[in-house]
Amino acid sequence: MAKSDLGIDLGTATFVVYQRGQGIILEEPSVVAVDKSKKKLLAIGKEAKDMVGKTPSQIQIIRPVQDGVITDPSIIEEVLRYFVKKAKSKGFNMYKPRLIIGIPALTTDVERRAVKEAGSRIGASKVFLISEPLAAAIGSGIDITEPNGHMVIDIGGGTTDLAILSLGGCVISETIKVAGEAMDQEIIKYTKRRYKFLIGETTAERLKIDIGKAFSQEENLEMEVKGQNIKTGLPSNLKLTSDDIFYAIKPILNEIINKIKNILEKTPPELAADIMQNGLIVVGGVARLRGLDKLISEQTGVRTYIPEEPHLVCAKGTGILLEDIELLNKVQVN
Incomplete structure (x- = not known):
């Protein structure tokens, strides 16, 4: 395979792109922003995620992959186009790249076909699909x-x-x-129930990542967040601990x-x-x-x-398959 070839993990939370011979070249949140009135894609990845909870009515935040299902194949086409464009901007020759795409285990035949067709429309010479658990195992x-x-x-x-x-x-x-998003929702509900304090999804995710723990005996860390005091209705600050996060997400872990x-x-x-x-x-x-x-x-x-780097192993697995066409032919989704 040529060095223009890409391995792509279409994750629910993160899109990760692996360039053959270069390694991971892109890691972006799986979020896009769309102008509904103009039917135009405004932002992808971190730029779109920064808009969450802050958009006017005509701008819609979309997660193209939700609950393991591809919600909008047309958006996936724009996302793949964005990845190729990003790779080109880094100076790589992206003429007719081959794409190996890790897809959620729940995707249907129709969704898989739509992803392959989207890859062809953006100029890929060939599109291979692989189930994310298999790609993750190979990357591990x-x-x-x-x-x-x-x-x-x-x-x-x-x-x-x-x-x-x-x-x-x-x-x-x-x-x-x-999974992770359900944990974020539990953190929001716990904070509201116990402290009468409202926080958003982005804050809940940050708490989980920065001070969260799954095992009670891990060190108890502390973090101050901004939100809204329900009693006063005013913006306020609140300190939460790792124990708070542990008790919030315990039902999901169970x-x-x-x-x-x-x-x-x-x-x-x-x-x-x-x-x-x-x-x-x-x-x-x-x-x-x-x-x-x-x-x-x-x-x-x-x-x-x-x-090591467990969130990147699926993309690394597609990278290994870029180098091993024999293995790819054995494990690709037909």
């Missing part, structure tokens, strides 16, 4: 072609994908629509843990033995939550690993 350094069972838990923005992998495919694969246990119970004995030996691999943006590996290990009795 797992040899998925061996007759050896591995379990990957991908906790992203909108969904948690759980997959038992062996011989280049998913033996068991399930998705629940509970739901994910229960699903992991459910999958392990369904796993055939030979694969279960492999997983006990190999451990559980946790990836995705939420994998950065402090103590998550300790919580899962404690609750399941299985060693749990979080690779």
Whole structure:
């Protein structure tokens, strides 16, 4: 494959682009801003996310991938066009690039076809699709072609994908629509219920990332945020702690843990033995939550690993596939 080729992770929370021979060249929030009156795309990524909660009525904030589903294929086409344009702006020759696109596990045949067609319309010579759990496993350094069972838990923005992998495919694969964004909503509700204080989604996400923890014994940090005091109706400040975030997101963590246990119970004995030996691999943006590996290990009795930069492993997996066409042909979604 040529050096103009790109690997793309179309995540619910983040879009990540891998350039062959260069590594990660772009990491942007999965958000776009659209002018409804002019039917024109105004911003993509961080620029669009900075507009959340601050837009006039004619500007709409859209998440092109929500709850593991591609909500608007036409927007995805503009997003892919933006990625290629960004790569060109960095001085790369982007003539007819090949694209390997990691897609959510819940996407339908219609959505997959729409993504491939969108890639063709922006000038890609060929578009390959790969399921995000498979791409994440490859990016984590797992040899998925061996007759050896591995379990990957991908906790992203909108969904948690759980997959038992062996011989280049998913033996068991399930998705629940509970992940990072659900945690943000729980933090908002907790803050309103306990402190009579209103915060927005962006603030809740920042609290989760900066001081959040999944294991009670992790260090208790503190952070001051801005919001609205419900009693006075006036703007105000509030200090929250890691313990606050832990108790807020605990119901979501419990739901994910229960699903992991459910999958392990369904796993055939030979694969279960492999997983006990190999451990559980946790990836995705939420994998950065402090103590998550300790919580899962404690609750399941299985060693749990979080690779370096777990939010980027899917894009790194597409990067590995850019170099290994034989493996790509085995794992691509037809």
